[in-house]
Amino acid sequence: xxxxxxxxGAGFAGMWSALSAARLIxxxxxxxxxxxxxxxxxxxxVRPRLYEEGPANxxxxxxxxxxxxxxxxxxxxxxxxxxxxxxxxGHDMQGRAFTxxxxxxxxxxxxxxxxxxxxxxxxxAFSVDQIDEAAELETHIRNLAQRPDTPARNTVVVAGGGFxxxxxxxxxxxxxxxxxxxxxPVRVVVVERNDAIGPDLGPGPRPVIETxxxxxxxxxxxxxxxxxxxxxxxTTADGTRIESNTVIWTAGVRASALTAQIxxxxxxxxxxxxxxxxxxxxxxxxxxxxxxxxxxTDDEGNRTLMSCQHAMNLGRSAGHNAAAxxxxxxxxxxxxxxxxxxxxxxxxxxxxxxxxxxxxxxxGMEAKQLKTRINTEWIxxxxxxxxxxxxxxxxxxxxxx
Numbered sequence: 001x002x003x004x005x006x007x008x009g010a011g012f013a014g015m016w017s018a019l020s021a022a023r024l025i026x027x028x029x030x031x032x033x034x035x036x037x038x039x040x041x042x043x044x045x046v047r048p049r050l051y052e053e054g055p056a057n058x059x060x061x062x063x064x065x066x067x068x069x070x071x072x073x074x075x076x077x078x079x080x081x082x083x084x085x086x087x088x089x090g091h092d093m094q095g096r097a098f099t100x101x102x103x104x105x106x107x108x109x110x111x112x113x114x115x116x117x118x119x120x121x122x123x124x125a126f127s128v129d130q131i132d133e134a135a136e137l138e139t140h141i142r143n144l145a146q147r148p149d150t151p152a153r154n155t156v157v158v159a160g161g162g163f164x165x166x167x168x169x170x171x172x173x174x175x176x177x178x179x180x181x182x183x184x185p186v187r188v189v190v191v192e193r194n195d196a197i198g199p200d201l202g203p204g205p206r207p208v209i210e211t212x213x214x215x216x217x218x219x220x221x222x223x224x225x226x227x228x229x230x231x232x233x234x235t236t237a238d239g240t241r242i243e244s245n246t247v248i249w250t251a252g253v254r255a256s257a258l259t260a261q262i263x264x265x266x267x268x269x270x271x272x273x274x275x276x277x278x279x280x281x282x283x284x285x286x287x288x289x290x291x292x293x294x295x296x297t298d299d300e301g302n303r304t305l306m307s308c309q310h311a312m313n314l315g316r317s318a319g320h321n322a323a324a325x326x327x328x329x330x331x332x333x334x335x336x337x338x339x340x341x342x343x344x345x346x347x348x349x350x351x352x353x354x355x356x357x358x359x360x361x362x363x364g365m366e367a368k369q370l371k372t373r374i375n376t377e378w379i380x381x382x383x384x385x386x387x388x389x390x391x392x393x394x395x396x397x398x399x400x401x
Contacts, residue, residue: 013290
C-alpha cells in the first residue's frame with residue numbers, strides 16, 4: 001500500500017520540502033511513496049521582492065519542476081487539519097470539498113502581514129505583503145498624477161521601520177518622482193514606534209541605513225506608532241499628524257492561522273516549536289517549516305527568523321526528514337549557524353552584514369550588486385532538470401542568502 005507525504009504551501013519552504021523529499025525517495029529507489037503539495041497557485045511567489053517595481057511579475061512557475069521530480073500538485077486550499085486521524089480538509093479552486101489522508105504532514109503555509117485593530121488601517125493602508133497588494137500599491141502610485149498637487153498627494157508614509165519598511169521607503173522617492181515628475185517636491189516618512197530605525201537589525205548597520213535614507217530624502221518619526229489612518233494621512237501616538245494619500249503598512253508578520261490547529265506549543269508570532277528534525281513535538285507525523293516553524297539555528301541560542309534565508313534551508317531539512325522518518329532512513333538535523341543580511345537601500349545601494357551582531361561587511365553599490373544577485377538568481381527555483389533539482393535540494397547544501 002502506498003504512503004503519502006503531504007505538504008501544505010508552495011512558498012520557499014514548501015517548494016524545497018517537496019523537492020527534498022522527492023530527492024530522498026528517488027535515492028532510496030522507492031516507488032510506493034506519493035509526494036503531494038496543496039497550494040492555491042502553482043507558482044513560487046517571490047515575496048522578498050515585492051517592495052520593488054513590477055510585483056505582478058515576481059513569481060516563478062512550479063509545474064514543470066514538480067513534474068520533473070514526480071511531485072503531485074493539487075490546486076486548492078486547506079481549511080482544517082485533523083492530526084488525530086492524519087487527514088486534512090480543503091477545497092479546490094472550484095469550491096469543491098476534499099479530504100486527504102497523510103502519513104507525514106509538512107506544514108509550510110508561511111506568514112501574513114499583521115494588521116492590528118487600528119482605526120482606518122483596513123480601509124486606507126496599502127502593503128507589499130502579497131503580489132496583489134503590492135500591485136494595487138503600484139497602480140495607486142502611478143495614478144497619483146491624476147490628483148490635485150497637494151502635500152498629501154506627494155507624501156508617502158511607511159508605517160514600520162523594520163527590514164521591509166526600510167526597503168520599501170528607500171524605493172519610494174524615485175517611484176514618486178517617476179509618477180509625479182522629477183521636480184515634484186516629494187516626501188517619504190517612516191513611522192517607527194521604537195526609538196531607532198531598524199530596531200530588529202541592531203546598531204551594526206544603522207549608521208549606513210540612516211545615511212542612505214537621508215541621502216535619498218527619506219525622514220523618520222520615531223518613538224510613537226500610528227494610531228489612526230484615513231484617506232488623507234495618519235495620526236501617531238504623540239498626536240503628530242502627517243498628511244498623506246499613500247500609507248504603506250509594513251509593521252510585523254504572524255504565522256499562518258493553520259498553526260493553531262496543531263496541538264502543540266507556539267511562540268508569540270504563532271510559529272510552532274520544532275525539534276532538530278523539524279518535527280512538531282508531541283504530534284507524531286507532523287513537521288513544520290519556514291515561517292510557521294521556530295527552530296534552533298545553532299547551539300548558541302539563536303532561532304530562525306521569518307526570512308527567505310531560513311525558509312529555503314528549513315524546507316530542504318523538513319522534506320528530507322519527513323521522508324527519512326517515513327522510510328526508516330537516517331535524518332539530518334537542521335543547522336544553519338551562519339547568518340547574514342543584505343538590506344536593499346534603493347538607488348543608494350545596499351548594506352550586507354554577517355553574524356547575529358550584524359557586522360557590516362559591504363555597503364553601497366558593491367552590496368547592491370550582491371543584493372541583485374540574491375533577488376534575481378539565488379532565491380529562484382532551479383531549472384526543471386531532475387539531476388539539477390535533486391542536487392539543489394540536498395539538505396546539506398546550506399544557502400545563507
